[in-house]
Amino acid sequence: MFEKFSEILTNRHEYARDWKKRTGGKVVGFFCSYAPEEPLKAAGILPVRIIGGHKSSDKVGKYIAPNIGCSFCRDALGRGLEGDYDYLDGIVQGQTCLHTGEAFWVWQKHLPVKFSYFLAVPHSTQTIGREEYLAVEYAKFKTALEKWIGKEITNEDLDRGIESYNTNRQLIRQIFEFRQQDNPLVTGSEALDLALSGQIMDRDEHNAMMKEVLKKLPDRKMDRDPGTRIMIIGSVNTDREFMHMVEHECDLPATIVIDDTCTGIRYNFNDVNPQEDRLMAISLRYNHRPPCPNKDWPRRRRIPFIKHLIKTYKVDAVILFNHKFCQPHQLDNAVIEREMKAMGIPTLTLEFDIRIPIGQFRTRVEAMLETTMDII
Amino acid sequence: MITAGIDVGASSTKAVIMDGNKILAKFRQMAEGEEEYVINAALHGAIDAAGIKREDIGKIVATGAGAKNVDFADDIVTDISSGARGAVYEVPASRTVVDVGAEQARAVKCDATGKLLDFATNERCAAGSGAFIESMARALQTDFVTFIDYHFQSDKDIPLNAQCAVFAESEVVSLINSTATTADISRAINNSIAERTSSMTRRVGIEETVTAIGGVALNKGFLDSLQRFLEVKVTVPADPIFTNAVGAALIAQG
Amino acid sequence: MSKYKTEPMKLWKRIKEFKQNHFKEYHEAHKNGRLRFLGATALSISQYTGFENAVIMGSEPFAANIAFWKDFGLKCMEECERRGMTRELCGYSKCVWGAQFLNKNIMPDGTMLSEWGKPDFASSFSLAPCHCKWFQILCENSDTPMYLFDLTKAYPYNDENLIKYMTGQMLDCIEQAEKAVGQPFIDELFIKGVKNEFKSYRTWCDIMILNQTIPAPLDEKTIFSFIVPNLTKAYGDDTVALMQELKEEVQDRVNRGIAAVANEQFRIITDAIPPWPALELYRYLEREYGGVVVGSPYVICLCGSWKFENDKGDLIPTPTPVELGMPLTTREEVARALVWYRSHFSTETPYNIACGEVLHELTLKIAKQWHADGGMLHQNIGCTMQALGSMESRNAVAEAGIPCMNYEGNDADSREIDLTNMKRKFDIFFEANNVKRLTKKAA
């Protein structure tokens, strides 16, 4: 049912090249999910998230030391340096962590593109004045875009962008809801491919595909034992091999029912509420979405959000998914682990590199499943 | 003038005697016993082979990890300098010199006289070093020589991308338990070291001719991988184990 | 025979005492009926001068002092790791968290304290998000009221949106602090303190410029001893006077050709916070090679404020709001001026994520203007923010024809410092650059 999403995700570069050919439009890559996608869409541009290929590259070490840069960013930058993204017309960064920032600067300097923009998204999503600040930054961004594409971005254009993305997030949430059932109608692997393919596709096309799925989904029969219901919390997850291993290759059954990552529900949780000042409306959405750890201060909004998901999706166990050298998530993990312990939810912390020792991970996941299934 | 270059490494000490630009003798003493003995034995082995007397030597320069233990040396230089100088002597077109030693890997950019222009060394992690290959060979229950041969029996490039030695080791262990053959794993390990070496070399910039020296230059499997990552041909001097000592003897010539 | 005349800095002892006294004042504040503020030096120090009884401590020197005393520093790290904080996390943070967990601290002279020094109010700045997460965790664990500032983008400077946003936060912070400590904020004191800060910072820039002289009157290890007054008390009359005296002494050295290192033969720039537990490295460079570290983006910008002349020209001191005649009579005006001044290249703002496009250019400018023969950049694994940009700084400096290397180290965790390897790398570097060793063999 979700094969088409998986296929496009696998062949994402072909998809983007083909999209360019079909539409004559421009493609802009972005690193972090705080990128201003609605204005890009409004400008007729296809924003695609730059993700790695789970392949290392010997070209990265000149710019980012291997013993400090997060593995996700090194992988993504490596794909750029290897030429996989040669079709990009521009790159955009919505500021978050140090690592995505550095990947952006290296890319800008060494992989020339026609347009590059660093958007200063506030670090905190709780400070006084942040919404106004971001709205003004969007306005600057819009002006820069207009200059590049050579035409004005009207309110109608922005409305189209907003509408397309709002629909997209709503549809993703609707599909995700089927994961709340006792026997989830969507596996975690499928959900990842669904959400991630959205981040590299034209959202209107993605929306059309999701609508098709929703027609059939309620009647889907799952012939698998859902087993332990797992939630993934942590760094950006693009590791399809890992998802597949947990759900299909372990000796004990398990299903990943929800996540708190920026390639899952965190990114798709809230919408842009229309208001006259479109840029302010977008600013509010990004400021109010469930935060990534970089932006979660001084108070902690992530913890109640995670607890809410645990309840709604009936989570039995948690995997803390941490990219190697992803300090932002490491900073939150100790606290999350403490909270999970208090709730009696087993957690397993796994450190992901560009590629993972899949065998070792399987053993560790299975050990956790043994505890949740009361086998030992 | 007759000079001597002494390269004190972890597994052996190499001595080279030169007269002007001409090599008179080379001698390698394995590191068995006291270091002082090993160093002296290497020097005297070379002296005997050259058919000269100790007093004939005008200047001695030591290099390598244990260089400072050569009490009789007139000067010491790092193996980065001696390696570059030696490589340019042996392969005059060398502009980039790569050496993967037991503990440390290095890439050097130099000019036509063997003078250093830039260099890079690996991070502290052991996953990029020759010692790693040896410990992996042990994990595969083979010796180093057989290990190299295996490389060419595989044409699969299984990525082994973990960054640190501990991770890499656990990846190798999962490979051993998978359907991969010993040959595939041998190739994967060579690829992984070669990739790291290439990454380090790219930091100084790849300028041809690229010359590989040191013990690992004898690992043809590794060289095969390295050439693919660097995307250029890699040259190896006739006797790459002695390149550092040759360089030291040349530096002693002034 | 030495190449240059040298003599110790006369002010050295006094500045050392200044530091000791300031730490003492902070730790004894409660005993003396005063308030403790702990704030990131980037921009959250001088606003607390509006509180009459405030003793203000900069959080980075607070952490660095723990790191410097490596046995205690190590205990702090281990205590954090015992509580699930990974080894890869920030060294400074773990020093302070650890002190708090252990409820112990250490004075600059090495005296142990039986209390970590909980502040009455704390604040930090998001030079990088982790710099605020540091304080989030610290304040949660110690139940301390906090205000965490968002510094979104420090370059290009002079951005009205940023200045407005940050000024708003500063005014808000003042109100929150008033509530938290239950004391009134006195605008006159604030205005005076900030004006003093402008002076202290401006003088620092002059001192740094004097170090462009050959031979350098100061070496970076000595400069490290001089940073504390500005980092913790730039607002004080005594600091203004001390900086002036320091400038005069350095000027006098320049006039008389007094060198920091008698055998100066190779001028070096670094980039980041040094490996505090291994400062002997600097002495190694001097003793063995006559290598003198003349500055770094870290130390030059740390206690001053800089900008490029015109667009990307030379690095010059940012004219102070007083020099520019900005209005400085109300709380709002002063807060705004402070934000404006400090959001140039000041303290650690050049390392801000959004400054990635310019950090390497800044480093290159410093290498050129301070007449460096080479760069030895510290890949400071203890601070991700600094470590990430370090490779690109090296590339920029090396490509401009100034030999440059990175060396891996850690500003706080002595376990991550491999002194033998570092020295080896330095040896190679000097050898490669034909710098003659002053002693015959390695120590």
Ligand code: SF4
């Ligand atoms: S995984 Fe962590 S370090 Fe990497 S981009 Fe995401 S938040 Fe940043």
Ligand code: SF4
């Ligand atoms: S890593 Fe650096 S920027 Fe981050 S909290 Fe530590 S000192 Fe601050």
